[in-house]
Amino acid sequence: MSPMKVLILGIDGYLGWPLSLHLASRGHHIVGVDNFLRRRLVKEENSWSAIPILDMDKRCLLFEDMFGEKLWFYESDIVNYQAVETILKDTKPDAIVHFGEIPSAPYSMRDVYACNLTHENNVIGTLNVLHAMRDIVPNTHLIKLGTMGEYGTPNIDIAEGYFEIEYRGRKDILPFPKQAGSFYHLTKVHDTNNIIFACKVWGLRSTDIQQGPVYSTKIDIMKNDERLATRFDFDAVWGTVVNRYCAEAVIEHPLTPFGKGSQKRGFLPLRDSMQCLTIAVENPPEKGEYRTFNQFEGVYDVTYLAKKVQKVGRRLGLKININNLENPRKEREEHYYNPDHKNLLQLGYKPTGDMEKELEITMRDLLRHKDRILTKKNVLIPDIRWSGERKKSKFLGEK
Amino acid sequence: MSPMKVLILGIDGYLGWPLSLHLASRGHHIVGVDNFLRRRLVKEENSWSAIPILDMDKRCLLFEDMFGEKLWFYESDIVNYQAVETILKDTKPDAIVHFGEIPSAPYSMRDVYACNLTHENNVIGTLNVLHAMRDIVPNTHLIKLGTMGEYGTPNIDIAEGYFEIEYRGRKDILPFPKQAGSFYHLTKVHDTNNIIFACKVWGLRSTDIQQGPVYSTKIDIMKNDERLATRFDFDAVWGTVVNRYCAEAVIEHPLTPFGKGSQKRGFLPLRDSMQCLTIAVENPPEKGEYRTFNQFEGVYDVTYLAKKVQKVGRRLGLKININNLENPRKEREEHYYNPDHKNLLQLGYKPTGDMEKELEITMRDLLRHKDRILTKKNVLIPDIRWSGERKKSKFLGEK
Numbered sequence: 001m002s003p004m005k006v007l008i009l010g011i012d013g014y015l016g017w018p019l020s021l022h023l024a025s026r027g028h029h030i031v032g033v034d035n036f037l038r039r040r041l042v043k044e045e046n047s048w049s050a051i052p053i054l055d056m057d058k059r060c061l062l063f064e065d066m067f068g069e070k071l072w073f074y075e076s077d078i079v080n081y082q083a084v085e086t087i088l089k090d091t092k093p094d095a096i097v098h099f100g101e102i103p104s105a106p107y108s109m110r111d112v113y114a115c116n117l118t119h120e121n122n123v124i125g126t127l128n129v130l131h132a133m134r135d136i137v138p139n140t141h142l143i144k145l146g147t148m149g150e151y152g153t154p155n156i157d158i159a160e161g162y163f164e165i166e167y168r169g170r171k172d173i174l175p176f177p178k179q180a181g182s183f184y185h186l187t188k189v190h191d192t193n194n195i196i197f198a199c200k201v202w203g204l205r206s207t208d209i210q211q212g213p214v215y216s217t218k219i220d221i222m223k224n225d226e227r228l229a230t231r232f233d234f235d236a237v238w239g240t241v242v243n244r245y246c247a248e249a250v251i252e253h254p255l256t257p258f259g260k261g262s263q264k265r266g267f268l269p270l271r272d273s274m275q276c277l278t279i280a281v282e283n284p285p286e287k288g289e290y291r292t293f294n295q296f297e298g299v300y301d302v303t304y305l306a307k308k309v310q311k312v313g314r315r316l317g318l319k320i321n322i323n324n325l326e327n328p329r330k331e332r333e334e335h336y337y338n339p340d341h342k343n344l345l346q347l348g349y350k351p352t353g354d355m356e357k358e359l360e361i362t363m364r365d366l367l368r369h370k371d372r373i374l375t376k377k378n379v380l381i382p383d384i385r386w387s388g389e390r391k392k393s394k395f396l397g398e399k
Numbered sequence: 400m401s402p403m404k405v406l407i408l409g410i411d412g413y414l415g416w417p418l419s420l421h422l423a424s425r426g427h428h429i430v431g432v433d434n435f436l437r438r439r440l441v442k443e444e445n446s447w448s449a450i451p452i453l454d455m456d457k458r459c460l461l462f463e464d465m466f467g468e469k470l471w472f473y474e475s476d477i478v479n480y481q482a483v484e485t486i487l488k489d490t491k492p493d494a495i496v497h498f499g500e501i502p503s504a505p506y507s508m509r510d511v512y513a514c515n516l517t518h519e520n521n522v523i524g525t526l527n528v529l530h531a532m533r534d535i536v537p538n539t540h541l542i543k544l545g546t547m548g549e550y551g552t553p554n555i556d557i558a559e560g561y562f563e564i565e566y567r568g569r570k571d572i573l574p575f576p577k578q579a580g581s582f583y584h585l586t587k588v589h590d591t592n593n594i595i596f597a598c599k600v601w602g603l604r605s606t607d608i609q610q611g612p613v614y615s616t617k618i619d620i621m622k623n624d625e626r627l628a629t630r631f632d633f634d635a636v637w638g639t640v641v642n643r644y645c646a647e648a649v650i651e652h653p654l655t656p657f658g659k660g661s662q663k664r665g666f667l668p669l670r671d672s673m674q675c676l677t678i679a680v681e682n683p684p685e686k687g688e689y690r691t692f693n694q695f696e697g698v699y700d701v702t703y704l705a706k707k708v709q710k711v712g713r714r715l716g717l718k719i720n721i722n723n724l725e726n727p728r729k730e731r732e733e734h735y736y737n738p739d740h741k742n743l744l745q746l747g748y749k750p751t752g753d754m755e756k757e758l759e760i761t762m763r764d765l766l767r768h769k770d771r772i773l774t775k776k777n778v779l780i781p782d783i784r785w786s787g788e789r790k791k792s793k794f795l796g797e798k
Contacts, residue, residue: 081511112480112530116523123522123589124515127582131511134787155571156564165555165564170735172554174576178592183526186596190522190589193577197585201729201785330600336569386600388533 001282003027007091009078009129010099011071012056013038015145015214015273017230019097021221022274023281024067031091032056033100035077037121038231038238041107047235047379050247050369051217054227062227078125081132088136095141095281096133100125101191105149105182106237106328106384115183122187123194130198141284142206143277144195146188148266148296148339150210152179153332158339161208161292181331182386199290206289207280211273212266212296215242216358217365219271230270232366235379242267242305244380246359247373249313249320250366253380254395259327261303264337266296269358272351279347294341297351312359316367326393330386400681402426406490408477408528409498410470411455412437414544414613414672416629418496420620421673422680423466430490431455432499434476436520437630437637440506446634446778449646449768450616453626461626477524480531487535494540494680495532499524500590504548504581505636505727505783514582521586522593529597540683541605542676543594545587547665547695547738549609551578552731557738560607560691580730581785598689605688606679610672611665611695614641615757616764618670629669631765634778641666641704643779645758646772648712648719649765652779653794658726660702663736665695668757671750678746693740696750711758715766725792729785 006023010016011032020030034056042048054062056073063071072091076083078100101122102108108118126144133140151158159176175196180186198204222228233239234247245255268276276295285291306322313320327333352358366373383392405422409415410431419429433455441447453461455472462470471490475482477499500521501507507517525543532539550557558575574595579585597603621627632638633646644654667675675694684690705721712719726732751757765772782791 081515112527115526115530116480119522119526120519123518127514127518128511131514154573156566156569156573159566163566165566167555167558167562167564170555174553174555175578177573177576179574180592180596183593183596186589186592189592190585193579193585193588194582197579197582202787388601 003029004094004281005029005031005091006281007031007033007093007096008099009033009096010101011073012036013099014231016099017059018219018222018270018274019277020063020071021228022219022278024063025221026278029069031072031093033074033076033078033087035075037102041102042233042238045235045237045379047233047238047376048372049231050234050366050373051229051232053229053231078128079121081128084128084132085136088132092137093140095143095284096129097277097281098126098129098142098144101145103184104237105184106382108182108184109386110384118184119187123190126191127194130194130204133204134202138202138204139287142204143280144191144206144208146192146208146210147185148210148212148294149185150178150180150189150192151176151339152181153335153337154179155336160294160340160343181329196290199288203288205285205287207285208290208292209277209280210292210294212268213240213242214268214270214273215240215362216270217362219274234373235376236382237384241302242309245306245309246362246366248380249309249318250363250370251373251377252319253377254321254323255306255309256323256325257302257306258325258329260333261306261324262301262334263331264299264301264335266294266299266339266341267305268295268297269352272297276344276349279344279349283347291343293343294339295344296341297353299337299339308355309359312356313363316360316363324396325381326396328382328385328393402428403493403680404428404430404490405680406430406432406492406495407498408432408495409500410472411435412498413630415498416458417618417669417673418676419462419470420627421618421677423462424620425677428468430471430492432473432475432477432486434474436501440501441632441637444634444636444778446632446637446775447771448630449633449765449772450625450628450631452628452630477527478520480527483527483531484535487531491536492539494542494683495528496542496676496680497525497528498544500544502583503637504583505781507581507583508785509783517583518586522589525590526593529593529603532603533601537601537603538686541603542679543590543605543607545591545607545609546584547609547611547693548584549577549579549588549591550575550738551580552734552736553578554735559693559739559742580728595689598687602687604684604686606684607689607691608676608679609691609693611667612639612641613667613669613672614639614761615669616761618673633772634775635781636783640701641708644705644708645761645765647779648708648717649762649769650772650776651718652776653720653722654705654708655722655724655779656701656705657724657728659732660705660723661700661733662730663698663700663734665693665698665738665740666704667694667696668751671696675743675748678743678748682746690742692742693738694743695740696752698736698738707754708758711755712762715759715762723795724780725795727781727784727792
């Protein structure tokens with residue numbers, strides 16, 4: 001594997017920063033872009049990362065210490081086309097990993113302003129990347145972070161991107177129908193449709209990662225050096241379910257599945273996400289090829305996950321209850337769910353598979369920052385409803 | 400049928416203006432919004448409407464003369480949320496007909512600026528309408544103009560919006576997969592996905608019109624009063640295929656099918672479009688219901704249509720050749736095409752069906768403005784290629 005130059009859009013985020021470390025440890029050269037929008041938006045919700053994180057300039061210095069070469073960083077906004085053009089002309093990357101999107105379903109449902117900002121940031125940002133790739137680096141591989149949430153929860157198996165169907169006696173291979181469950185998820189569907197088209201008409205190559213929710217605080221290379229930590233959001237707007245459970249656990253707040261708690265999704269730990277993304281980077285598709293990877297380790301329902309966190313937390317001496325909350329979302333709470341995820345396994349993905357160990361690492365890391373979670377305890381309970389109301393969810397009763 | 404208050408977004412356009420006359424003649428009350436972006440963008444391409452059109456203030460005076468009541472007009476931009484909010488609070492319409500979108504495939508493929516403007520104008524405008532409806536007029540019926548081009552040309556029959564499929568032994572009713580052929584068409588797909596979601600989570604009601612290309616200069620109520628004329632675009636960016644053929648015919652310019660000319664689409668004359676849209680307005684869906692009407696009279700290939708125009712033109716004494724052009728688009732030129740269109744027929748749509756008569760009316764109207772087409776002859780040949788190049792298409796040879 002010869003070293004590649006990888007441009008990471010959104011390098012300051014939960015996935016962006018560890019991916020830069022992971023790829024650099026494998027000999028790749030890293031260029032990063034961020035506009036720090038995530039830091040600002042989390043502050044706007046009166047929240048913060050449970051684990052303190054360094055500013056990007058300090059991260060760059062650390063990176064250089066570790067790997068003996070610079071991380072080239074641009075503080076820049078990909079919604080500005082000129083900026084994207086300049087960066088691609090300067091750097092000519094072999095691969096672009098695109099995390100430069102606003103990733104929150106509740107935020108996108110907060111109000112028309114947040115919905116539109118999510119659309120503009122995500123959809124226009126991606127269109128700029130596609131146009132600049134066409135004109136400057138048409139052979140570069142775009143690895144775009146989508147979400148399993150693009151598919152929704154249909155009553156049939158979920159294919160990876162495309163599926164062959166027979167309808168009224170004729171056959172075709174068509175994009176799998178999408179039924180996204182929030183405006184955020186919809187922006188990812190819009191991106192997917194735009195990327196498929198760009199690959200078709202401009203011969204670009206892209207891997208669309210439909211990723212399930214990621215959990216855990218770390219990957220091996222971070223060891224116990226907290227200067228290397230990545231952000232960890234636990235509030236109801238920016239945190240995802242397993243990470244939120246872990247944060248609730250360490251302050252002995254009840255774990256809070258939404259509604260009946262039988263919603264199923266595909267989950268994976270941070271280290272598996274890094275492994276999968278690296279496989280995507282190191283195995284580019286053909287020119288003109290658009291491919292989809294459904295990226296998760298296994299399918300679990302959110303009550304099963306709460307019980308896992310409870311079990312591991314009790315082992316750490318924590319007193320943990322599970323109290324379901326009124327579901328602020330509109331979603332099916334009981335449903336069929338069977339998505340394919342063969343493509344990454346075929347390329348060599350080895351799931352780490354030890355969820356309890358991962359949860360223990362996460363909770364041990366969070367226990368050191370218990371006070372930061374306690375201070376912001378009031379942001380744990382969701383108050384953005386899919387209906388448009390702002391009203392805190394109430395507990396439904398204890399389990 | 401009791402009179403309704405109908406808000407027409409994009410009332411100054413090709414469909415908006417005749418629809419206001421048609422609905423008013425049936426006793427409905429009309430409110431209109433336009434930002435005149437279409438007039439500006441056509442000028443930007445150095446083109447104009449073949450038939451001169453009045454300014455909106457004069458149109459409003461004429462309207463009042465004809466119907467004895469005001470057309471309430473707002474010069475406003477729906478990309479501005481405050482504007483949409485104000486208009487809905489002021490007017491509380493029973494129905495909103497949404498034509499307020501940039502409707503050109505070539506324009507959206509011109510460059511990143513035009514692609515992004517098409518996305519912002521169309522997608523953000525529609526999101527603003529949906530949010531304002533939720534908060535101000537949640538029972539109002541949204542009639543949204545989409546396009547048959549959202550579906551692309553799959554190798555199976557095209558359903559109206561949803562279809563039942565069986566996959567690996569399980570069944571579900573899912574949105575029909577979309578394979579749009581330009582960034583413009585993609586914005587309509589994005590809108591469709593956003594509207595489906597808004598109906599589901601907010602209980603809005605909407606009719607999504609997947610309309611084929613419309614042709615012809617007039618509807619009956621316009622008689623021969625040219626002050627009532629609607630715009631008629633014939634350039635390669637803003638004109639659609641049959642209207643362009645008619646404009647070419649009257650100046651004895653060769654008719655210009657793209658590529659092999661065997662691309663099939665569903666077409667309809669302007670009077671059928673008005674009839675169908677009126678059926679949609681006067682037969683609202685249930686609260687929370689999202690429905691799709693595939694709106695066209697019949698499926699034809701673009702060579703068949705050229706020959707029809709040639710035949711009618713020759714009857715008018717015009718010398719007309721057909722010269723195919725290099726196809727500036729990336730599209731299948733030979734393909735299966737069998738879209739359903741039952742919903743409107745079931746609600747009473749009676750296709751006028753006499754294409755030759757419609758083409759004759761159109762060419763007679765255009766003949767009076769032959770000079771305006773001749774003056775802008777240079778905009779007839781497309782120079783925006785789907786590849787990103789700017790290069791005029793060459794003739795492939797005579798038929």
